[in-house]
Amino acid sequence: MAVYFLCPDSDHPTGGIKVIYRHVDILNHHGVTSRVLHQKKGFRCTWFENDTAIAYTRFPLGSLLSRARNKIRGTLDPDGIRTIPLAGRSSSEIGPSDILVIPETRGPDLADIGRGIPRVILNQNAFLTFKHFSFDTNNRKNPYADPTVRAVLVNSEHVEQYLHHAFPRLVTHRFYLSIDPKLFFPGAPKKKRICLSRIKNPVDALQVINILKFRGLLAHYEVVPFINIPQDRVAMIMRESLIFLSLGNREGFGLPAAEAMACGCAVVGYHGWGGREFFKSEFSYPVADGDIIGFARHVEEVIKR
Structure with missing residues (x-):
């Protein structure tokens, strides 16, 4: 079993991305095998120091190859698990014995990523929850109601309150952000x-x-x-x-x-x-x-x- 945190392939300084890397470091430190999951082979954030464990998808999620693979699998086994192939050995993949953590920014498409794999949503900004959703009241596609989404991780009281109001039955778990005391401390002459x-x-x-x-x-x-x-x-x-x-x-x-x-x-x-x-x-x-x-x-x- 391993925990994979899907992360944007962006080297633009963004606090939410650093939080993903930090989660992986902490889990590995405590003996839980974890990886940041990037889609661009060889990519790693360079705007902060890290030696975080990283895995790469064999091909980008949502790419033509990925869609074709899922379509074929969906035709052969409509209720089957949508495993995610990883770069490296041909048999390497994210499957039902793993946990996939997906950021809130994926919108309704989040429901299609790794269908059947135990998933957790990492929501670091409630205001992005409905990004890519529509005004169509008949479109009920909602990853937050998907039974394979085990829980949602939130980083503030506001995010938790927002999500509980939108989805009253949602299971949320609050985590607390920390400040690096080696960098952020008083003492320099102002x-x-x-x-x-x-x-x-x-x-x-x-x-x-x-x-x-x-x-x-x-x-x-x-x-x-x-x-x-x-x-x-x-x-x-x-x-x-x-x-x-x-x-x-x-x-x-x-x-x-x-x-x-x-x-x-x-x-x-x-x-x-x-x-x-x-x-x-x-x-x-x-x-x-x-x-x-x-x-x-x-x-x-x-x-x-």
Whole structure:
């Protein structure tokens, strides 16, 4: 028996992908044979250090070869198990004695991946649950009701509440994200610096920064919008920054805001719903989504303290 975590073949820095790698590392550490499952042979994420165990599908899921194989099997045995061939030995495959973990981003097609194999859905962002679904009220294809989906793993209170409302009988299990204490910690001398993720809500970020600029508040401040840089570099920027702008929108959890807090930043901005459980006014500056004036006022308050 082995556990396979299907993962996008993307080397773009994405927290959810790192979580998949982390799950595999933890399971292997505790004696549960596990693999990240990529579809592009030889692919491995390089934006963070890892030596995570990886397996590769023999051909991409959804490819012509994959569809042809499933069609033939479906014709010969309509109720049969749709095993997933792996690269390597010809007999190597994911089968009914294994567990396949599939991300929520696959949408309704998730129901067709590895049909008959025990499956778990890894839902790290409730707002992506219905990605690729339709407005057709007669289309009842729903992987969350599939009997071979044993459970759903969730990363926040919000995701769990969302899924239980949509699917009241759903079995969910909460896991807790962690912050790497070797990277995200206070201690570096703070600079008059405001940092933010440039990929998160850039329209709102631009408004807030320019309001502060034209109110004369940034003359002695450096603004560092980072994007697509290694995690150790992000951590160093946060450790040296006085303020972190949280611009996450529709987040599953919103780990960067928590990492910035761990680095001693004054965190101002949106909790993105997923971060509501830790984004407390006692030690941060939560702002209602889209409240640009309130956002700018809170940052100004921190600057003037």
